[in-house]
Amino acid sequence: MPSDEITEAVAAIDERAGVTVLDDLYLDEERGRWVVKIRLRPDDLADHSEVPRETDWYLHLRDTFPAGSIGIYPADQDANTITATFAHQKLNVAGSEDTPWRKGDICVARYGHTLNQTGATGEPSTGTDRLCWHMDRALQWLRNAAQGELREPDEPFEIPAFNTADAQGPTLAFNESRESFDDWVDVYGQWGTVALYSVPTAEETYVTDVFTDDDGEVVYEPDWGGYIESEMDDAVCGAWALLDQVPIDPPWEAPETWRDLEDFFEETATDPYTLRANIKPVLEEESVKILLIGFPIPAQVGNEPELIYWQPSEIEEFKDPQDVGHRSTGQGQCRAARIVAGREQIRWLEANNWSHDQLIRRGHMDEWFLDRTIVLIGAGALGSMVAENLVRAGCQQLTIVDSDTYEIGNVSRHTLSLDDVGRNKATMLADRLQSVAPYVQAVDVDTAFPPSGEMPASISDAEVVIDCSASRVVRRALDRERWDHRVVFCSAAMGRRANRLFCFTAYSHTFPYTDYEEAFSLWRLQEQIEWDDETDAVPERIGCWHPASVIRTDRVMTWAGTVTRLLDNATGLTLGETDFTVLETSGDDEVPTVSEATPPFQDVTTWEAATSPVTVQVPEKCREAMFERCRQDHPCETGGILAGIDREDDPALLINAQEPPPDSIQEPTKFLRGTDKVEDWLRDARESLGIDYLGEWHYHPAAPPDISLDDRKAMNEIAADDGYDCPHPLLFIVGQDDTQEFAVNAYLFHRDNDYEQLYRMSDRPDDTGEAGTDGKTV
Template sequence: MDRALRWLSNAAKGELREPDEPFEIPAFDTNSASATTIAFNETQESFPDWRTTYGQWGTVNLRSLPTAEETYATGAFKDSDDEVVYQPQWGGYIDSNPDDSVSGAWALLEEVPIEPPWEAPETWEDLEGFFEGTETDPYELRANIKPVLDDEPVKILLIGFPIPASVDGDPEIIYWQPIEIQEFKDPNDLSGGFRDTGRGPEIAERREAGEEQIRWLDSDNWSHEQLTRRGHMTEWFLDRNIVLIGAGALGSMVAENLVRAGCQQLTIVDNDTYEIGNVARHTLTIDEVGRNKATAVADRLESIAPYAQVLDVDSAFPPSGELPEPIREAEVVIDCTASRGVRRALDAIRWNHPVVFCSAAMGRRASRLFCFTAYSHTFPYSDYNEAFDPWRLQEQIEWDEDEDAIPERVGCWHPASVIRTDRVMTWAGTVTRLLDQATSLSLRENHFTVLETGSGDELPTISQATPPFQDGTIWRAPESPINVQIPATCLEAMYDRCRKEHPCETGGILAGTDRLNGPALVVNARDPPRDSIQEPTRFLRGTDKVEEWLKDARESIGIDYLGEWHYHPGASPDLSRDDRTAMNEIANDDGYDCPHPLLFIVGQDEEGQFSINAYLFHDSKEYEQLERIDNPDAASTLNVGDDI
C-alpha cells in the first residue's frame, strides 16, 4: 500500500520518470490475448536501418519455434513496396526452422506509445493519436494488411518504437510490441450499406475498430547484447571464431559455458560416439545416445542461445586432408582431449594469424585442473611438456599408490569411474575464467596453471597447487655432468624404515626418472623385498618380486631403476668395501640396464640423528661421491646425464 501511495503521488507530480534512471517499457495489458510471444532481434547496430522508416509500415516473416509456448521469431522485414528493410542475424537454432512460418505486419512509430503519466494505449482510438503526423493511418493500415494476415492462423501486427537506455536519453534501439488482431472488419456489415469505391475496408475499420480493445501480446528482445547483459566473457571473445577439440565431459561443459557466456561462433571437433555410460558426466541426454558427440553437442548449443552458430566436425583431430575453413580461421583453439597426439598436431599447424590456445585436462579423480594457455601462431608443445612433465609424473605416482583407482583401460565413461559431474562442472567454469585471463598474454607468451581441491566428499576449496618435487635435496657429481634430486618424502621414507629396523641394517631400491631440463629425480625409495637379509652387521637386498615391480613401474609410471639405498645403524654413512663391490656388480650387470647406479647411505650418530651420503658408480669400477647442494638454484644451469 505504501508503494502504491508513493506511485500515485509521483504520478500526480509528474515524477514517475526521473532523468538518468533506467528506461522501462510501459506495461502493455496482455491478459486478453493468446499466449503467443514474439522474439525479435534489435541492437544498437540495427538501429540506423530504421531511421528513415518512422511512420511507415510493411510485412515481416515470423518463424515458428518449437518451444513449449507458441513463439515466433522475426525474419526479414519488408516495406510496403516489398523491399527488405532489415534482416535479423540469428544463430543456427532459428535458422534451422525456416519452413514453418507465418506472415505478419509492422508499423513504426517515432515515439514510445505512452499515455501520461505511464499507461499504454488500450483501444485503437487511443493508439490513433500516436500515428498523427506520420504517413500511416491506423485504420488504413488495418485495411492494407488484411490481405496479408487474413488467412494466417494468428494475425500479428508489430508496433515498433525507439527507446533509450535511460530516461531522457537519446533513442538507441527499436522495440517491437505485438498486437493480435482477432478479425478484420467487413464492409458488408456496415449499417446503411456502402458504395464499393475501394475504401470500404478502411471505412469499415474506422467505424468499427476504434473502440475495440487492443489485444497486446508478449515480446522479448532475443538479441545477443540483450541476452548476455546478465554476465558474459570478456568482450574480445564474443565474436571470435572458436574451435573446441574434444566434446567429452569437460569439453561439452566448457562449450556450454562459452555459449551461455555470449560466444557466438564455435566449431566442435570430435569423432567419438555418445554412449549411455557418458550420461553420468555430460551435457547431452539419453535422446542423443548413439549420435556423434560433436554433432549432438553442436545441436544442443544452438538450442541454448539464439545467437549461436555452432558447426561440427565429426572426425579426429587433425581431420584428414586440408583443414576445414573454420579451423583455418580459428582465433581461439581449446583442447579438452588430454591427448598428446592432439597437442602434437596443434604444434605441427601454423596459423597465419596469432591464436589463443588453451589445453585443459583434469587429474586423478578430477582433484586437479591443468590449464595451459598461450598466444602464438602455433601451439608451443615443448613449453607445455616442460611445464607439465613434473605433474604427469606426480599424477602417475598417485595413481600407482591409489589402491581404489579404476584401471585406466576401463575408460573414464565407465560407471565405476569415480569422477563426479559436479567436479567437472567446477573445472569447466574455471577454464572459461582462465580463458578470460589469456587475453592479457603477449605474443609467444604462455602460462601454465594448476589448481587443486580436496578429494572425496569434502567441500571444494580450490587453491593454486604447489608444484611437485620442489622440497627435494639436490646432489651433484664433481666430475660427471650429473645432478640428482631426491624429494623429502623419499628421504623420510628411508628414515622411517631405518627406525623400524634398528639396530639391523636395511635398505632397498631407488627408482626415478631422468629429466632433460633438470636433475635426475628419485621418486621412490622402496622398502626391502621380503627375502632380504637384515642383521645388525649385514644387509643383503633380496630379489623377490623386484623384477615385476620394476617392469610395472616402467610401464605404468614411467620410472626406472636408478640404484640402491642402505642403512648403517650407529655408524657413519661412509662407503664400505662390500658396498662398493655390490654396486660395481650392478653397474656391470646388463640385467639392471643401469651403467651408472646411485647409492645413498644413511648413517646414524650417537644421539640417533641421521646423516646421508650419496655415491655414483660407473661400470669402469670407478665411483664419485656426490656433493650436496644447499642452494637448488646453483644446479639449475647444469645438464642431466643421459645415462641415469
Template sequence: MPPRELTQAVDTLAQLDAVTVREDLRQKEDGRKWILKVQLRLTDPPADTQVPRETDWYVLIEDTYPWGSIEIHPSKENSITATFPHQRRNHPGSEEEPWRNGNICVSQYGHILGRSGAITEPRDPDERLRWHLERAVAWLETAANGNLQQPGDPYEVPEFDTRAAPNRTLAFNETYDSFEDWQSVSGSWGTVELRQLAEPTGTLATGEFRDLDDHVIHQPEWGDYIKDNTEDVFHGAWILLDSTPFEPPWEAPETWRELENVLEDAPIELYELLGKVSSTVTEEDIQILLIGFPIPEEIGDPDALIRWQAVKLPSLKQPAEHAGGFRNTERNREILARVDLVNKEIQWLDSENWAHEQLARRGSLSKPLSETKVLLIGTGALGSTLAECLVRGGVQELTLVDGETFEIGNLARHTLTLPDVGEEKATALAERLQSLTPHASVEAITEDFPPTDESRDAVASSEIVIDCTGSNAVLGALRRFPWKQPTLFTSASMGRRGNRLFVYSAYDTAFPHNRFREALEPWLLQERLEWSHGEDAVPERVGCWHPASVIRMDRVTTWAGTISRYLDQTTDLGHGQSKLTVLETQAEGEVPLVSEAEPPFQDSIEWASADSSITVRIPAGRLAAVKDLCAEAKEVETGGILAGTYFSGGEALVVRATDPPSDSTHGPTTFHRGTEQVDEWLQAANERLGIQYLGEWHYHPAAPPEASDDDYDEMVSIATNESYHCPDPILVIIGGSPPDDLSVNVYVFHREGDFEELHRANPEDEPEDSQ
C-alpha cells in the same frame, strides 16, 4: 486469530497521522495472507491530480510476517484507478476481491521516497509494517505531484494487458547498434517477417523489416537455433513512433480508440497504415502489428534502444465482405478497418528483447572471449561441460571437433542425454548448445583432429583454440597445423583422479608442444608416483576390459567452470608468451579441501556498555582514516555520518565514515553537518553494500572527546525522528591534538531520550596504527 507480532505491528500504525485502519485484520480463505484495510490521507494534493485527498487501500501481508511480502493495493471503491510509474497495471482484478491489481512499489526507489537518514527496510516486527505504510503515503504524495520518475531511475515500460493473447510471444532483437540504424530510416512503417518457432510454443521471432517500397531496412542477426527451428514464416505490419504510446500518468492503451488517441502525432495515421499494408500482404498475414518506439536505459538519458510491442489483430474483413459491398481501395480498407476495430479491446502480446547484449547481462564472459571465434577440440566429459559454460557465458561462434560417438557409458559424466546415445558427439552437442541461446552459431566437425581438407579452412581461422582431449597426438597435430594467424591456445586436462587441473595457455603462431611438455613433465611424474599403487580406472563392461575413469561429474563441473574463468584471464597474453596453471584439491571421493577464511574485521576496536548488551565495533583502518580527517581539519571542528550494520544482540559494526558534506559549516568550537548528497550516498551504500545509517562522528580540536550540549540535542533529535529508522544512533567523538594526541569516546542515544557512554573493551588489543 492474527499472530501477536502482526497485531502489535498494526497497533503501531496509530503513530502515523496520514494512516487510519478502516477494518480489522482478516485472513484470506487459503490462509496464506492477512488482509488489512487502511485509509491514506494527503496533506495538500495539487488541484489537477488524479489522486484524491483520501483513498482506501488493502494491505496483503504474508502469514510469515515479519518475513515474506507486503503488497499494497488500491481499493475498488474510493481509491486511485489510474496506473502510475512503479505500479503494476491497475485493473479491477478478481470480482471476488475488494481490491484492484495495482500493487505499488514502495520497497525500491529510496532516493524518491526516502527522507533524512537510512532507507533500509527494517525487519523488526513493530517497524516493518509501519515502514511500508509510511512509504505508501510518500509514494502517493509523489504520484500526486507527478514526480515518481526521477533522473537516474531504470526506465520501465508500463505493464501491457496480454490476457487476451496469452499464448503468443514476440521475440525481437534490438541493440544499441541497431538503434543507430533505425535513426537513418526515412520510412515510418512497412512489413516485417515473423518466424514462428517450434519451441518455445507460440513464439514469433522478428526477421527482415521492409519499408513501404519493399526494401530491407533492418535484418536482426540470430544464431542457428532461430534458423533451424522456424516452422513457418509469415508477414505482419510495423510502425515506428517518435515517442512512447502511453496514456498519462503511465499506462498502455487498452482499446483501439485509446491507441488511436495516443498516436495522434504518429508519422502515419493508424487506420491509414492498416489500409496501406493490407494491400501488400494477404488477410491471414496481417494478423500481427508491431508498434515500435525509442526508450532510454535510465530516466533522463538519451534514447538508446527500440522497443517493439506486438498487437494481435482481429480478422479484418475484405471490403467486398461488408454489407452492401465496397470496392477494394486503400481508402475503403482504411475506413472499414476503423469500423472493425474502433470499439474493440487491444490484444497485446508479450514482447521481449532477445538481443544478445540484453540476455548476456547475467554472468557473461569478457568481450575478447565471447566475441571471438572459438575452436573446442574434444567433446567428452570436460569438453562438453566447458562448452556449455562458454555458450551460456556468451560465446556466439563455436566450432566443435570430435570423431567419437556418444555411448551409454558416457551418461554418468556428460551433458548429453539418453536420446543422444548412438549419435555423433559433436553433432548432438552442437544441437544442444544451440538451444541454450538464440545467438549461438555452433558448427560440428565429426572427425578427429586434424580434420580433412574439407574442414581445414573453418578450423584454421579460429582465434582461440581449446584442447580438452588430453591426447599427446592431438597436441602434436596442433603444433604442425597451418594456422592463419597468431592464435591463443589452451590445453586443459584433469589429473588421474580429478584432484588436479592442468591448464596451459600460449599465444603463438603454432602450439609450442615442446615447451608444454617441459612445463608439464614434473607434474606428470608426480601423478605417476601418487597413483602407482592405486586403481584409477574400472572396467566399464563385462567381457573385454574397457577402462573408464572414476572421476565424478561434480568434479568435472568444478573444473569446467574454473577453465571458463581462467580463459577470461588469458586473453591478454603477449605474442610468444605461455603459462601453466595447476590447481589442486583432495582426491576423488573425499570432500574437497577448502581453507577456512579468517573472520572479517578482526582488527576492529570495540566499545561496550556497562549496563546493557550494546557494543560498537570500528575497524582500526576506518578509525585511522577518520583521525586523518581530523588532522586535515586542524583547528576547526569537523565530522560526518557513520554507516554499517546491526547484528543480533545489540552489536553495531561501523564500516563507513564519510567526509563532511560539502555544505557543512566549521568553526573552532562549532560544527554543523550538511545534507548535500547524504541521501544519495546512503541509498548507494544500501543498494551496493547492504549497510545503513548508524549515527554521526565529530572532532573537537584541542579538547576532550566529550559530548557537548549541542551534540546531545542533535543526537536526541535523530533518535526520536522515525524517518531516520535509527532508534539508537551512535555518536563517535575524537578529541585532542593530531596526529599523536587523539582520543575517542563513543556514545549511544536512545529513542526514549536517554544515552549511554560506552567504554573501551580490551584497550590493550588496539593496533599500533590506530593510535
C-alpha cells in the same frame, strides 16, 4: 489467525503518520494472502487529477511474513482510489469480480533507481520495521506520482505495461540490437510485412525473420543462430508499422483501443485505419493475424533511443466494408476500418527480445570472445561443459571436433542425454549448443584432430582454439599447424582424480608445445606417482576389466567454469606469451577448498559495557577518520555524527564517522555540531546503504577524553528526541594523553538520562562496579 508478527506490524503502521488501517485483517484463502484495507494521506501532496488527497489501498501479506513479497493494490470501487497506471506500477486495470482491489500493485521495494534511490534499498528484515518501511515508500511513491517525478533522468527505461491479460495468440520473439537500430532510423512512419515462423517452445512462439517495406524491399533481416534457422516452421505473413515515439499516454498508459493509437500516427505518413485497410489483403487469409507496432526506446530515461521494440497485436478479423455500409474500394476500406476498429479493443500479445546482446546481460565472458570463431577439440566430460559455459556466456560461433561416440557410460558426467547414445559426440554436442540460445552457430567436425586432408575452414579460420582432449597427440598436432593470424590457445585437462586442473594458455600463430611440456613435465610425474596403484579406478562395468576413473560431475563442472574464467584472463597475453595455471582442491570426501575473499570490517576494535551486554565494533578505517579530522582541525574542537547498523544480537557496527557539518561552531574550547545537510545525508544513507544514526563523536584538543556536563546534557537530549529515532545513542570522545597521542573514551546513553561507559575488550575492568574515568559508577 494471522501470526503475531503480522498483527503487530499492522498495528504499528496504524500509528504511522499518513497511514490509517480501515478494516480488520482477513485471509484471502484462494490467494493465500492476509489482506487489510488502509488509507494513505501523504503530507505535501501536489495537486494531480489522478492522485486524490487521500487514497484507499489493500495491503497483501504472505503467511510467511516478514518473509515474502508485500503487495500494495489500489481499492477498486472507492472514490478515493487511483485508476490510472503510473510508472513503477503494474497495469492498473480492474481486478477480479470477487476482489475489492485493482491489479496495479505499486513497486516500492525494487533494487535500483525506484523512488530516486540508487544502489541497495536497505530494506529491513524484521516484521514491524519492514512493513513501516514499505508504508513510508508508498507515501513517497504518491508524492512522486503527483509531482510527475517517478521517472528520473538516467534511470533505466521501463517499457509501459501493455494489457496482454486477454491475449490468446502466440508470444512473439524479435531480434533487435543497437546495431540493427541503424536499419530503422529512416523508416519511422512506414509499414510493411514481416515473415513469422513458429519455433518449438513450451508455449506457442513465433520469431521474426525478414522485414520488407510496402514496396517489397528488404528493410531488415535478423541474424539468428542455427537452432532458429533449422527449426523454423509454419510460416505466416505478419505486418509491421513503426512509430517515431513510445505510444504512451500520461501518466504512463499504453493505448487500449485503435482510437487511442490515432495520436501516435499523427506525425507519420499514415493512420491506424489506413494501415488496417492496407494490411487486410496481407493478413486476411493467415491463420493468425499479427501486426507489430514498433517504437524506439532508450536504455535510460532522457537519453537518445538506441533500440527498436516491437509490441505485437492480434487482429481477430477484418470486417467487410459492405457490412457497415461502404463499398469495397480503398477509401471504403479505410472508412469501414475507422467505424469498426475505432472502438475495438487492441489485443496486445506478449513479446520478448531474443537478441544476443539482450540475452547475455546477466553475465558474459570478456567481450573480446563474443564474436570470435572458436574451435573446441575434445567433446568429452570437460569439453562438453566448457562448451556449454561458452555459449551461455555469450559466445556465438563454435566448431566442435571429436571422433568419439557417445556411450551409455558417459551419462555420469556429460551434458548430452540418452537420446544421443550411439551417436557422434561432436555432432550431438553441436546440436545441443544451438538449442541452448537463439544466437549460437555451432558446427561439428566428427573426426579426430588433425583431420585428414585439407583443414576445414571452420578450423583454419579459428581465432580461439581450446583443447580439452587431454591428448599429447592433439597437442603435438596443434604444434605442427600454423595459422595465418594470431590465435588464443588453451589446453585444459583435469588430473586423474580431478583434484587438479591444468590450464595452459598462449597467444601465438601455433601452439607452443615445447613450452607446454616444460611447464607440465613435473606435474605429469606427480600424477603418475599418485596414480601408480590405481586404487581410484573401477571397472567400467561388471564383466569388463577396462578401468574407469571415479570423478563426480560436480567436480567437472567446477573446473569447466574455471577454464572459462582463465580464458578471460588470456586476453591480456601479448604475442608469444604463455601462462600455466595449476589449481588444486581437496579430496572427494571433503568440501572443495575455495579461496575466500577477505571479509569486510575485520580490523575492528570491540567496545563493551562493564555491566550490560552492549557491544560496539569500530573499524580501524572509521577510527582513523576521526583522528585525521582531529589533526586537521587542531587546536579547535571538532566532531560529527556516527552512522552504522544495530545488529540486534550481534555487536553494533560503526560504518561512518562523519566530518563536522559546514554550519558547525568550532573553537579551542567549544564545539557545536551543525545540522546543515545532516538529515539529507542520513536519509540517503538509510535508503541506499541501510545504515542509521548511532550517535556522535567529538574531540577535546590537548585534554583527556573525559565526558563533560555539556556532553551529557547534549546526549541526553538526543536520546529523548524522537526525531533522531535513537533512544540509546553512542558518544565517542577523542582526547590526548600526556604523550600527545590520541586517546578515546566511549559512552552509551539511555532515554532515562542514565548512561554507561564502554571499554575496549582488552581494557575491561575486572570489578564490574569499578568507577569510570569520569567518576560515575557504571
